Amino acid sequence: xxxxxxxxxxxxxxxxxxxxxxxxxxxxxxxxxxxxxxxxxxxxxxxxxxxxxxxxxxxxxxxxxxxxxxxxxxxxxxxxxxxxxxxxxxxxxxxxxxxxxxxxxxxxxxxxxxxxxxxxxxxxxxxxxxxxxxxxxxxxxxxxxxxxxxxxxxxxxxxxxxxxxxxxxxxxxxxxxxxxxxxxxxxxxxxxxxxxxxxxxxxxxxxxxxxxxxxxxxxxxxxxxxxxxxxxxxxxxxxxxxxxxxxxxxxxxxxxxxxxxxxxxxxxxxxxxxxxxxxxxxxxxxxxxxxxxxxxxxxxxxxxxxxxxxxxxxxxxxxxxxxxxxxxxxxxxxxxxxxxxxxxxxxxxxxxxxxxxxxxxxxxxxxxxxxxxxxxxxxxxxxxxxxxxxxxxxxxxxxxxxxxxxxxxxxxxxxxxxxxxxxxxxxxxxxxxxxxxxxxxxxxxxxxxxxxxxxxxxxxxxxxxxxxxxxxxxxxxxxxxxxxxxxxxxxxxxxxxxxxxxxxxxxxxxxxxxxxxxxxxxxxxxxxxxxxxxxxxxxxxxxxxxxxxxxxxxxxxxxxxxxxxxxxxxxxxxxxxxxxxxxxxxxxxxxxxxxxxxxxxxxxxxxxxxxxxxxxxxxxxxxxxxxxxxxxxxxxxxxxxxxxxxxxxxxxxxxxxxxxx
Numbered sequence: 257x258x259x260x261x262x263x264x265x266x267x268x269x270x271x272x273x274x275x276x277x278x279x280x281x282x283x284x285x286x287x288x289x290x291x292x293x294x295x296x297x298x299x300x301x302x303x304x305x306x307x308x309x310x311x312x313x314x315x316x317x318x319x320x321x322x323x324x325x326x327x328x329x330x331x332x333x334x335x336x337x338x339x340x341x342x343x344x345x346x347x348x349x350x351x352x353x354x355x356x357x358x359x360x361x362x363x364x365x366x367x368x369x370x371x372x373x374x375x376x377x378x379x380x381x382x383x384x385x386x387x388x389x390x391x392x393x394x395x396x397x398x399x400x401x402x403x404x405x406x407x408x409x410x411x412x413x414x415x416x417x418x419x420x421x422x423x424x425x426x427x428x429x430x431x432x433x434x435x436x437x438x439x440x441x442x443x444x445x446x447x448x449x450x451x452x453x454x455x456x457x458x459x460x461x462x463x464x465x466x467x468x469x470x471x472x473x474x475x476x477x478x479x480x481x482x483x484x485x486x487x488x489x490x491x492x493x494x495x496x497x498x499x500x501x502x503x504x505x506x507x508x509x510x511x512x513x514x515x516x517x518x519x520x521x522x523x524x525x526x527x528x529x530x531x532x533x534x535x536x537x538x539x540x541x542x543x544x545x546x547x548x549x550x551x552x553x554x555x556x557x558x559x560x561x562x563x564x565x566x567x568x569x570x571x572x573x574x575x576x577x578x579x580x581x582x583x584x585x586x587x588x589x590x591x592x593x594x595x596x597x598x599x600x601x602x603x604x605x606x607x608x609x610x611x612x613x614x615x616x617x618x619x620x621x622x623x624x625x626x627x628x629x630x631x632x633x634x635x636x637x638x639x640x641x642x643x644x645x646x647x648x649x650x651x652x653x654x655x656x657x658x659x660x661x662x663x664x665x666x667x668x669x670x671x672x673x674x675x676x677x678x679x680x681x682x683x684x685x686x687x688x689x690x691x692x693x694x695x696x697x698x699x700x701x702x703x704x705x706x707x708x709x710x711x712x713x714x715x716x717x718x719x720x721x722x723x724x725x726x727x728x729x730x731x732x733x734x735x736x737x738x739x740x741x742x743x744x745x746x747x748x749x750x751x752x753x754x755x756x757x758x759x760x761x762x763x764x765x766x767x768x769x770x771x772x773x774x775x776x777x778x779x780x781x782x783x784x785x786x787x788x789x790x791x792x793x794x795x796x797x798x799x800x801x802x803x804x805x806x807x808x809x810x811x812x813x814x815x816x817x818x819x820x821x822x823x824x825x826x827x828x829x830x831x832x833x834x835x836x837x838x839x840x841x842x843x844x845x846x847x848x849x850x851x852x853x854x855x856x857x858x859x860x861x862x863x864x865x866x867x868x869x870x871x872x873x874x875x876x877x878x879x880x881x882x883x884x885x886x887x888x889x890x891x892x893x894x895x896x897x898x899x900x901x902x903x904x905x906x907x908x909x910x911x912x913x914x915x916x917x
């Protein structure tokens with residue numbers, strides 16, 4: 257076995273207090289002492305909590321120290337207070353694991369292999385997949401890398417009725433081959449003897465391939481000419497059959513949502529079908545036609561379908577549909593699933609998004625999770641046999657509910673009459689409050705605000721936080737999304753107005769101190785912060801730009817050659833970045849305090865953006881502060897404790913002392 261992995265046994269005491277079924281009332285709206293900044297900097301203390309298919313073993317990822325990496329703890333459900341097995345990566349960091357049988361796990365790892373990036377979207381990390389046998393306590397590394405050959409494995413899913421096998425995609429190439437193109441095939445892999453059987457060969461031109469519980473390929477998408485073509489095939493068949501075609505120039509959605517139970521001809525799809533907002537439809541793959549509209553909301557797009565909580569006993573069964581507006585809303589098709597979720601909601605303090613995230617095959621043992629504005633994430637074990645409902649632990653037990661803040665959903669008018677949704681994190685105590693505007697990145701994404709570490713940290717320190725869902729945000733229909741770029745890029749124009757108008761609305765409502773307003777964003781949000789610093793100095797005291805796109809043309813040139821200007825994606829990206837306000841051209845207009853933050857191995861917005869922008873600030877003799885986060889990528893899962901302890905105190909100090917807030 258390679259030196260990749262190590263196994264150890266630890267003697268950690270298990271705390272599993274019986275849940276108090278009386279929900280906690282919201283804390284009184286009174287000022288409280290802010291949590292130490294270290295509390296916000298720690299990584300998730302536990303995560304990935306799950307039950308083995310036979311319901312006998314509980315496992316979760318745990319980080320036991322501030323600078324530590326995750327380990328996997330495996331416990332006996334019948335003796336939770338007993339000593340666990342602790343599984344840790346010796347040379348690589350565990351990123352996730354999945355039960356694939358009663359005694360087998362697939363564990364995924366990553367390792368930082370460089371202190372610089374290879375290029376746009378080419379990160380400094382590499383990953384591995386390994387099998388862990390709970391009985392023998394041994395790993396099998398599925399990846400091979402030698403002078404002559406490279407093979408890496410992508411885990412696709414478990415096979416509930418074949419506990420010795422998993423479904424994988426194997427990528428392989430010979431280093432010395434003149435034709436060293438990456439080849440990939442799908443296989444059933446026997447975890448006992450490593451023998452594999454081919455399921456699907458060389459289907460690299462197909463995307464989003466979906467398999468049934470037996471490992472049969474059933475649905476796929478392919479780019480053909482100027483269309484997206486959707487295919488299906490029967491379990492025993494070898495040929496794909498087209499069932500839908502959507503022009504790549506279309507902004508409509510057509511997303512597979514699951515098979516209609518007991519009907520081989522019908523599937524659920526999330527689609528616009530000529531409407532502004534996407535709904536849930538039944539679609540007949542034989543007749544190639546939409547049939548029933550199952551559900552559509554009058555304000556937002558359908559988010560997705562809900563699958564049965566028993567993924568072992570009822571894999572893939574669709575039990576409902578979800579939308580997200582002020583919170584997640586569910587229309588359930590299965591009364592039993594709805595009833596059990598409602599029971600848990602009534603028993604959990606500060607209940608928000610309550611889900612059954614893992615369940616034994618017999619349905620008797622399950623993991624229940626909760627996340628809300630006053631709960632960063634808590635996990636419970638429910639055993640139907642004993643009727644026990646027990647708290648396992650929290651992602652961050654340092655953050656107590658009384659120090660956390662309420663999140664409110666609001667809408668406000670933009671200056672051109674468009675209604676803008678937003679989320680407001682309200683600090684405890686009386687207002688008017690100082691305000692931090694914190695738009696999401698993307699910009700063309702759906703934002704879910706359940707528990708936001710940054711918003712809650714700022715609110716805990718006395719700042720109200722506005723997260724505006726500016727035009728261009730997805731989830732609110734095609735028109736709301738496309739008006740950000742259809743007639744030219746609105747970055748720095750109407751998209752920026754949507755954020756500024758939110759500030760003015762809150763000031764007019766008496767909720768915000770007009771002399772204490774700051775702007776903070778990451779990625780596109782960082783771009784918007786640079787625009788705010790240059791174009792609205794009279795509205796904002798200061799700006800904090802994290803991982804910001806500072807030069808639109810530098811950014812689009814990384815991937816311009818891959819874009820078809822006639823496609824929806826090409827129109828979105830090319831129109832937006834080439835027509836929007838370019839921050840690098842606005843540097844000389846910056847006249848408020850500015851803090852620039854960037855990771856040194858950022859693959860999505862390379863650090864060249866920050867260097868170029870800061871060099872120009874220096875050339876213009878414009879005061880600023882610049883923080884380089886060593887070995888941090890663009891994404892939050894590469895911001896470790898030391899990064900946050902450099903970033904968070906600097907941001908809070910900047911807001912207080914440089915911004916006068």
